[in-house]
Amino acid sequence: MKTNAGRFFEDYRVGDVITHAVPRTVKMGERALYHALYPARHALYSSDIFAQDCGLPFSPLDDLIAFHVVFGKTVPDVSLNAVANLGYAEGRWLRPVWPGDTLRSESTVIGVKENSNGQSGVVYVRSVGLNQHGEAVLEYVRWVMVRKRDFASAAPVAVVPELVKVVEPGALVIPQDLDFTRYNFALAGEPHRMRDYAVGEVIDHVDGITIEEAEHMMATRLWQNTAKVHFDATQRADGKRLIYGGHVISLARALSFNGLANAQMLVALNAGAHANPCFAGDTVRAWSQVLDKAETAAPGVGAIRLRLVATKGAAGALRGADGKYLPEVLLDLDYWALMPL
Amino acid sequence: MKTNAGRFFEDYRVGDVITHAVPRTVKMGERALYHALYPARHALYSSDIFAQDCGLPFSPLDDLIAFHVVFGKTVPDVSLNAVANLGYAEGRWLRPVWPGDTLRSESTVIGVKENSNGQSGVVYVRSVGLNQHGEAVLEYVRWVMVRKRDFASAAPVAVVPELVKVVEPGALVIPQDLDFTRYNFALAGEPHRMRDYAVGEVIDHVDGITIEEAEHMMATRLWQNTAKVHFDATQRADGKRLIYGGHVISLARALSFNGLANAQMLVALNAGAHANPCFAGDTVRAWSQVLDKAETAAPGVGAIRLRLVATKGAAGALRGADGKYLPEVLLDLDYWALMPL
Amino acid sequence: MKTNAGRFFEDYRVGDVITHAVPRTVKMGERALYHALYPARHALYSSDIFAQDCGLPFSPLDDLIAFHVVFGKTVPDVSLNAVANLGYAEGRWLRPVWPGDTLRSESTVIGVKENSNGQSGVVYVRSVGLNQHGEAVLEYVRWVMVRKRDFASAAPVAVVPELVKVVEPGALVIPQDLDFTRYNFALAGEPHRMRDYAVGEVIDHVDGITIEEAEHMMATRLWQNTAKVHFDATQRADGKRLIYGGHVISLARALSFNGLANAQMLVALNAGAHANPCFAGDTVRAWSQVLDKAETAAPGVGAIRLRLVATKGAAGALRGADGKYLPEVLLDLDYWALMPL
Known part of the structure; x- marks a missing residue:
């Protein structure tokens, strides 16, 4: 079998690091499509000039473009056989994604817990998106319910990570040079x-x-x-x-x-x-x-x-x-x- | 209420200048989408080389991209509560929009006339699209029928602008350096x-x-x-x-x-x-x-x-x-x- | 009639060279759309970094983008009145298409053969896609069945080109500097x-x-x-x-x-x-x-x-x-x- 059948619950071990495939260079074409598919209007992501007036070199790609690209890469390895996508936690955008950046994703397995029915289990991964300089642009924890390949296989030792309910304000990463002191409310659209x-x-x-x-x-x-x-x-x-x-x-x-x-x-x-x-x-x-x-x-x-x-x-x-x-x-x-x- | 409920007829006064929100940087992604959504084939907007053979630095964005972007920005302020879009006049493209330009829109109210039913009125605006240098790229007059907020409110003094039926040929603005003396009819598609x-x-x-x-x-x-x-x-x-x-x-x-x-x-x-x-x-x-x-x-x-x-x-x-x-x-x-x- | 009614079988003569209309500059917007319309994931066409690790200056546009653009230009002249698209042969990609390239197409009629019913015939063309430097990026032979304008017109001398069944490995053109010795299988997605x-x-x-x-x-x-x-x-x-x-x-x-x-x-x-x-x-x-x-x-x-x-x-x-x-x-x-x- 040369095709990817996806991973089953038994295939995840706490501490495993998964390099996800297919890095992607994202540019203004992705932004144009994003703005055609969603009624996105936040001015910082629409206008280079508005972004420059906020201290940035130019307009970054929408933060959810970064999220979707990083997330999409994890799917073949994390959720192809997922029964359910159970939750997210500790997500942080760590630096803007600029047009021309090349993104790839890595995930670390941080928890596994077999369900009492013996047919599936919950897998916790911390995924990180990296740009072409190896800098993290986004990280988040996701947990999914995944089927077992073999219902008769023994349950692993349960590891459930402790996750904070809310990212502390002090842990928020503010993009470099961001400055709202000359913010133009009229151009942004609301006062x-x-x-x-x-x-x-x-x-x-x-x-x-x-x-x-x-x-x-x-x-x-x-x-x-x-x-x-x-x-x-x-x-x-x-x-x-x-x-x-x-x-x-x-x-x-x-x-x-x-x-x-x-x-x-x-x-x-x-x-x-x-x-x-x-x-x-x-x-x-x-x-x-x-x-x-x-x-x-x-x-x-x-x-x-x-x-x-x-x-x-x-x-x-x-x-x-x-x-x-x-x-x-x-x-x-x-x-x-x-x-x- | 923090959301935009749109303006009603009473909210327009002749002479008002409205700065429309959300400037937009347009690039080749918008063009690719335009050419996927419409069967656009005019060669000047398809090929940088063809445009250069016509004296331009490279291929501008389709003129209707400029129109739609400028028009779209006016919608939240002009036509959210419009009953009907009644007409256009005195529209002129004033300079090409190049990939990378950032467009914003402004409108001046140039006429108001309440309808005899007392429930709505006609609003005339002259809208202009501006690029990042503050240069006008497009202007046009549009009039729309807008509902009144309060049917009992007094009618304003009627002002109906005099609009030319047809832009005079002498008033047409020809893009700088445009030259069709070496025009390639074979590549353009028709003789x-x-x-x-x-x-x-x-x-x-x-x-x-x-x-x-x-x-x-x-x-x-x-x-x-x-x-x-x-x-x-x-x-x-x-x-x-x-x-x-x-x-x-x-x-x-x-x-x-x-x-x-x-x-x-x-x-x-x-x-x-x-x-x-x-x-x-x-x-x-x-x-x-x-x-x-x-x-x-x-x-x-x-x-x-x-x-x-x-x-x-x-x-x-x-x-x-x-x-x-x-x-x-x-x-x-x-x-x-x-x-x- | 100023509109294009397309060519009929009688309009093709062996040796004719047809310059197809509407050259096109293709950039990253076309790629973004390609990847939204098809589940394209080959890493060389997704990531500039991956392409550079394979010896290329950056990621070329997908080879089928080149094919579709070159093919699309031939349609108004070759297949508007085609009854059927019968086959392809001797297709070769001759150099990558880079974002920013401007493509145009030319076709040479290399064969005609009227059908025994006297109502249509088969036309063979060799089409070539050229970039802004006049370099061929793609060539292929296509044959289509085209209706006759006048069923009473005399059949031309039948010319059926000899076409190889398979392009010889020695005739394949490998992109300059391509090198898979440092190929990253993990990022490519399969081992x-x-x-x-x-x-x-x-x-x-x-x-x-x-x-x-x-x-x-x-x-x-x-x-x-x-x-x-x-x-x-x-x-x-x-x-x-x-x-x-x-x-x-x-x-x-x-x-x-x-x-x-x-x-x-x-x-x-x-x-x-x-x-x-x-x-x-x-x-x-x-x-x-x-x-x-x-x-x-x-x-x-x-x-x-x-x-x-x-x-x-x-x-x-x-x-x-x-x-x-x-x-x-x-x-x-x-x-x-x-x-x-």
């Missing part, structure tokens, strides 16, 4: 600075996007994510293609411009759940809640912690009386972004 | 020069394109046009997404290559009407009529004034016995283009 | 080098892609291929749009990564048949068979000759008992690729 947002405040982002098959497949291929269920209509009994969860993250983040236009740069991913599957024809909406605020060392730059929720149908409550996500909730994401003070 | 076209001549552009939802949404997002009706299938009772009128303009212009391959550069938009709505599944065709011809000061460069009509179904008559556009007419555009003499 | 493949070996590429209308139309437009049947749902009685055969070639080649990740560069197209039409909704799969292997003069670089078969539905047999392609076979391609020894 609200960090002090205008109250912890607990909820923002309904109003707009909705009805998803087409061609769009989510183009996006997912662009990130070189190879999971069959996104592309092959014969993989599910109902003939539906499951939409890559990251597509929903990017849609929701782009929709959040309307009300959070100044939450410019993503710096940490504290947690994330893909609450329910998303399919073509769904109309995705989003709302956010302000969870926390913090100062940073960079001039004029604050950090705002946000819950970003994507729904199909009307935005509303998050969980039912049983504590479970309501069926119309697609995504529940907890992240830090940088915003003018 | 017809301006003297081969007669005023009154009609050209059926033959080809048709059946539109898909994913295509028009990708295009419209690429221009950062945020109007809900283009993206959200729940906005209309019939579950259809209304296609951005500019998408039809670009389709028709690209289809017009077949018969007008040498109408290379757009220099003026005299008038335009989106006669009927367009939806996914429609097969768009186009025909043109030569309205006028003029010389220019540039070597070998003539100006040809064209009516460009897009239809769904068969191309045919424009208006019925009642003087109204026939239901299969989508677009009626009046523009000047540059063509070898 | 298999040429010696690991046996002649006769069959590789099932496992994955499938369900095609959407928007995708194949965007791809086909990007190559400026103007054949109506790909875009206009009213052209066929069944309302289907016929998918450009090259779209299936690119899909199959990209799918073949899984099992042939190290078959990096295409250097020859020996033969090709579009066995059955492909339509949106089809799920395309692919399998390959190793036909031959050869050494090259470049360090560490071998040549592997592969049959690449695309199918809809399950991959299986190629031909029925009657010797004809089975209805689920879409493509049968015979090519040479370069692989580490």
Whole structure:
């Protein structure tokens, strides 16, 4: 067999380092496609001039492009046989990705725990994206449920990593030379600075996007994510293609411009759940809640912690009386972004 | 409310200058997408070498990319609550947009007139697109019908701008150094020069394109046009997404290559009407009529004034016995283009 | 008539050289779109760094981008009135296409043979793609069946060119400075080098892609291929749009990564048949068979000759008992690729 059948639960050992294949040079073509696939409008990622007015050499690629490219490379080694993508933690963007950078990914297995049914287990990996200089641009922990190859095989010693619930504000990495003291709110699109947002405040982002098959497949291929269920209509009994969860993250983040236009740069991913599957024809909406605020060392730059929720149908409550996500909730994401003070 | 609810009729006062948000750096990625979304083949916008043989430093971005980017930025401030996009006038392309340019838009309110029903009014704006040097690349007048917030509010003094029906040939701005004396007709795709076209001549552009939802949404997002009706299938009772009128303009212009391959550069938009709505599944065709011809000061460069009509179904008559556009007419555009003499 | 009605059989004479219209500058935007439309993952075309480690100045555009651009230009002159695309032979990639190159195409008529029905004939052309320096980047022979304009016209003297069945290994052109001695198999995605493949070996590429209308139309437009049947749902009685055969070639080649990740560069197209039409909704799969292997003069670089078969539905047999392609076979391609020894 020369083709990749993917790894099973038994194939992961704590401490293993996996070099993921197919490095990728990303340029402005990827940005143009990103902005065609998502209604992305944050000015720092749209205009070189705006980015320069914020102290950067020019406009970096959208932070979620970095995330998707790094994530996509891990799929053949981490989640090809995954039953479920269970969570994210300790995600940090460590430096901007510039057009022309070449990204590759590595993952370290940091935990394994067999499920009580003996048929699958949970694998924890810490993945890092590296640029052509070997510098880390992004890191995050992800855990997935993976099937066992042989149900009769012995369970490994369970190792469950201790993960922080929220990245500490002091651990956020602010891009070099970032400066919001000359920030142009008119060009950014909204007047609200960090002090205008109250912890607990909820923002309904109003707009909705009805998803087409061609769009989510183009996006997912662009990130070189190879999971069959996104592309092959014969993989599910109902003939539906499951939409890559990251597509929903990017849609929701782009929709959040309307009300959070100044939450410019993503710096940490504290947690994330893909609450329910998303399919073509769904109309995705989003709302956010302000969870926390913090100062940073960079001039004029604050950090705002946000819950970003994507729904199909009307935005509303998050969980039912049983504590479970309501069926119309697609995504529940907890992240830090940088915003003018 | 931190989200943008859009402006209502009462929010426009003659003389107001609106700085539109989210400047955008456009590069070759936008061009690649433009050429994937529309069957664009005009050689000056396809080949750096062809453009250099016409005296330009390299191939500019398609003139309608400039139009869409500049237009898209005006949507959140001008047409989010528009009931109808009523017309265009006095449009002129003032200098090419080069890959790497950063565009932003400004609009000046030049007219307001409340409708007799007291529920809406017409707003006239002159919009200008500016590059990173503050140079104007495009200007045009647009008027839209906008709902009133409060039907009981008093009508403003009516101001209706006087607009020229057609941009004078002497007012056309020819790109610097443009020279068609060494024009390669074989590479351009057709042998017809301006003297081969007669005023009154009609050209059926033959080809048709059946539109898909994913295509028009990708295009419209690429221009950062945020109007809900283009993206959200729940906005209309019939579950259809209304296609951005500019998408039809670009389709028709690209289809017009077949018969007008040498109408290379757009220099003026005299008038335009989106006669009927367009939806996914429609097969768009186009025909043109030569309205006028003029010389220019540039070597070998003539100006040809064209009516460009897009239809769904068969191309045919424009208006019925009642003087109204026939239901299969989508677009009626009046523009000047540059063509070898 | 100013529009192009296409050529008929009588319009081709052996020895004619046709300059095809609309040269095109291709850059990284085209690559980004290529990688969004096809699950392309060959590392040499994904990463500048990987390409540099193989001796190249940076990553070239995918070889099939070159093929599609060159082919697309020939359509208005060669296949607009074609009844069928009958075959390819003697195809060779002669030098890489770099981002920023400007491509144009020329074809020489090398054969004509009227069919016995007197209503159509076969036309053989040798097409060559040239870059901005006038250097050939690709050449191939294609033959198509074209309708006669006038069934009563006399048949020309039949000229059928002698074409080699397979490009000789010695005739393969290896890109300058290509060197696989420091090839990184981990980053390329698979450990298999040429010696690991046996002649006769069959590789099932496992994955499938369900095609959407928007995708194949965007791809086909990007190559400026103007054949109506790909875009206009009213052209066929069944309302289907016929998918450009090259779209299936690119899909199959990209799918073949899984099992042939190290078959990096295409250097020859020996033969090709579009066995059955492909339509949106089809799920395309692919399998390959190793036909031959050869050494090259470049360090560490071998040549592997592969049959690449695309199918809809399950991959299986190629031909029925009657010797004809089975209805689920879409493509049968015979090519040479370069692989580490």
